[in-house]
Amino acid sequence: PILPEGWSAEKDFKAVGPLSPPTQRNIEPVGPHFLAHARRKRHKRTFSEDERI
Amino acid sequence: MSAEESAPARTAIGIGFGNSYSSIAYTTGDGKAEVIANEEGDRQIPSILSYIEGEEFQGTQAKAQLIRNPKNTVAYFRDFLGKDFKSIDPSPCHASAHPVEHSSGIAFSIRDTEAESENTVTVSEITTRHLKRLKTSASDFLGKEVNAAVITVPTDYSVAQKEGLKASAKGAGIEVLQFIHEPVSAVLAYDARPDAKLSDKIILVADLGGTRSDVAVVASRGGMYSILATAHDYDLGGAKLDKVLIDHFAKEFIKKHKTDPRKNERSLAKLKLESEATRKALSLGATASFSVESLADGIDFTATINRTRFELLANKVFGSFIRLIEGAVQKAELDVLDIDEIILTGGTSHTPKIASNLQTHFPQSTAILAPATSVTAINPSELSARGAAIQASLIAEYDTEDIEQSTHPMVTVTPHISKAIGVLCISDDEQKGIFKKLVEAETAVPARRTAHFAVPREGGDVIVKICEGVREIKVSKPEPKPKTNGKPEGEDDVDDDEDDEDEDDEDEEDEIREKVWKAGKVLAETAVKGVKKGGKVEVQVNVGGDLAVQLIVREVGGKGGVRGNIGKPTTVENGSA
Numbered sequence: 001p002i003l004p005e006g007w008s009a010e011k012d013f014k015a016v017g018p019l020s021p022p023t024q025r026n027i028e029p030v031g032p033h034f035l036a037h038a039r040r041k042r043h044k045r046t047f048s049e050d051e052r053i
Numbered sequence: 054m055s056a057e058e059s060a061p062a063r064t065a066i067g068i069g070f071g072n073s074y075s076s077i078a079y080t081t082g083d084g085k086a087e088v089i090a091n092e093e094g095d096r097q098i099p100s101i102l103s104y105i106e107g108e109e110f111q112g113t114q115a116k117a118q119l120i121r122n123p124k125n126t127v128a129y130f131r132d133f134l135g136k137d138f139k140s141i142d143p144s145p146c147h148a149s150a151h152p153v154e155h156s157s158g159i160a161f162s163i164r165d166t167e168a169e170s171e172n173t174v175t176v177s178e179i180t181t182r183h184l185k186r187l188k189t190s191a192s193d194f195l196g197k198e199v200n201a202a203v204i205t206v207p208t209d210y211s212v213a214q215k216e217g218l219k220a221s222a223k224g225a226g227i228e229v230l231q232f233i234h235e236p237v238s239a240v241l242a243y244d245a246r247p248d249a250k251l252s253d254k255i256i257l258v259a260d261l262g263g264t265r266s267d268v269a270v271v272a273s274r275g276g277m278y279s280i281l282a283t284a285h286d287y288d289l290g291g292a293k294l295d296k297v298l299i300d301h302f303a304k305e306f307i308k309k310h311k312t313d314p315r316k317n318e319r320s321l322a323k324l325k326l327e328s329e330a331t332r333k334a335l336s337l338g339a340t341a342s343f344s345v346e347s348l349a350d351g352i353d354f355t356a357t358i359n360r361t362r363f364e365l366l367a368n369k370v371f372g373s374f375i376r377l378i379e380g381a382v383q384k385a386e387l388d389v390l391d392i393d394e395i396i397l398t399g400g401t402s403h404t405p406k407i408a409s410n411l412q413t414h415f416p417q418s419t420a421i422l423a424p425a426t427s428v429t430a431i432n433p434s435e436l437s438a439r440g441a442a443i444q445a446s447l448i449a450e451y452d453t454e455d456i457e458q459s460t461h462p463m464v465t466v467t468p469h470i471s472k473a474i475g476v477l478c479i480s481d482d483e484q485k486g487i488f489k490k491l492v493e494a495e496t497a498v499p500a501r502r503t504a505h506f507a508v509p510r511e512g513g514d515v516i517v518k519i520c521e522g523v524r525e526i527k528v529s530k531p532e533p534k535p536k537t538n539g540k541p542e543g544e545d546d547v548d549d550d551e552d553d554e555d556e557d558d559e560d561e562e563d564e565i566r567e568k569v570w571k572a573g574k575v576l577a578e579t580a581v582k583g584v585k586k587g588g589k590v591e592v593q594v595n596v597g598g599d600l601a602v603q604l605i606v607r608e609v610g611g612k613g614g615v616r617g618n619i620g621k622p623t624t625v626e627n628g629s630a
Contacts, residue, residue: 035459
């Protein structure tokens with residue numbers, strides 16, 4: 001979309017609202033991607049930290 | 054014992070343990086799962102044990118004993134493990150050894166020694182003996198002692214049942230690394246194929262077994278699976294289809310010989326065994342023969358049946374399968390249009406009519422993975438064992454403690470975003486724009502997705518609106534136009550979005566139901582200035598574990614870009630699972 005005239009925000013970014021409340025669900029502890037997720041969660045790493053290792 | 058467990062020499066296999074059949078699988082050096090055949094050459098090994106004068110028989114040999122020796126033959130015992138006698142349904146065991154109440158739960162009274170007297174053998178002991186045999190078959194095949202396994206269980210298997218199974222496995226010398234759910238195992242078996250592409254999709258897994266059927270709706274997001282809903286039917290399965298054939302052939306027999314073979318236990322057992330074989334033949338060929346020597350009153354019986362006839366007779370049962378599957382979709386609060394893939398697993402999934410019925414009930418865009426509808430489908434009988442074998446190979450190196458920690462609810466219970474997040478394209482008015490999904494609903498956090506969006510042709514400054522999306526089902530009457538056979542032609546509708554699907558629920562109904570995306574709450578707006586002609590904008594959404602969102606918006610090939618954060622929702626502690 002084209003930027004409307006007169007639109008401005010600090011550093012060109014404007015946060016409007018947060019996400020809708022999430023639902024708590026169980027992930028199935030299966031598969032390589034889950035194991036990677038569990039590893040991140042247990043070591044409290046983020047995606048990029050995990051990729052570096 | 055912990056010292057023994059930490060020993061590195063672990064040989065792990067995957068076990069698909071079922072009421073009717075069990076199978077075992079291992080992973081080859083290059084990570085491919087293979088199902089192991091036992092010494093009789095069976096890949097689907099009947100979960101049956103039989104005793105003749107102290108000698109133990111299992112699998113197909115034991116199954117044959119259901120005719121001559123039903124009292125000392127134990128079958129359909131998996132669902133009795135760890136259960137209370139009053140809570141079980143013993144009807145599948147009617148034709149074999151009956152379950153009896155025992156101080157530790159359920160047992161069977163069988164003559165399993167050479168002595169003339171009966172022994173009471175607990176269901177857990179039966180399971181141990183069964184698993185021991187499976188272990189021996191796998192060990193013989195692999196040439197080394199198998200000492201660990203991942204075992205599949207139904208989604209409604211209780212903690213007590215898992216504990217019971219774990220104890221039985223231990224008695225058989227098998228360390229259970231992990232229990233995994235049967236539907237998830239089937240999904241894993243497909244996703245682990247080298248040519249499989251991971252994507253965000255909703256998968257329906259229909260596990261059609263011998264005496265029960267289970268359906269699960271699974272959200273697959275970036276290779277992680279969350280079960281949205283399950284449905285079970287403890288009375289529906291291949292045995293119901295066998296019953297159709299039993300009744301059909303029994304009636305034929307009565308017409309000719311005036312006696313009902315169903316009245317005699319032994320004749321009924323013969324009918325049952327042969328009906329199952331005939332049904333299996335009908336899954337492969339268009340006609341099958343049915344023949345039993347000395348069915349009743351010493352009369353032999355031979356007949357043939359073709360597939361069309363069988364499908365007609367079994368129409369009602371097929372309808373129940375469809376109802377069970379559609380019920381699960383409703384339970385997940387979804388529409389048939391939301392289902393991207395259907396995986397058919399379990400032995401009864403070989404039946405071609407079930408797959409083709411599903412094809413007419415679900416939109417064309419839904420991929421139905423069954424041998425009858427997909428050339429790349431994996432044998433449905435092997436899926437759960439394969440998935441288990443893959444999981445076993447992934448975690449075999451881990452310490453037991455590591456596995457326990459990783460599967461702990463602290464790790465598995467995770468917020469899932471309730472609405473899709475995407476970018477509003479075309480228009481800057483949130484009522485009119487076209488919503489393009491970036492992160493699907495029901496994605497577990499943290500999650501990261503990146504996508505490219507085309508900007509208006511002339512380039513220039515653009516605004517990127519990130520918003521939540523809501524899926525709606527639009528029902529519209531098609532314009533009257535010449536139609537071929539009541540089905541709207543695929544090329545007739547303007548397909549500018551891959552999410553656009555059309556579907557006709559029933560051929561008589563002249564309405565088109567389609568999935569449309571409505572933009573919901575706007576989350577953030579960003580501006581990207583001076584985009585080149587025909588350029589693209591890359592949008593990366595990073596949803597954190599606390600549901601704070603980090604956005605990076607930049608022109609493809611460009612530098613810098615806009616970064617921004619959206620705070621986490623204030624009501625974090627809610628969310629009822």
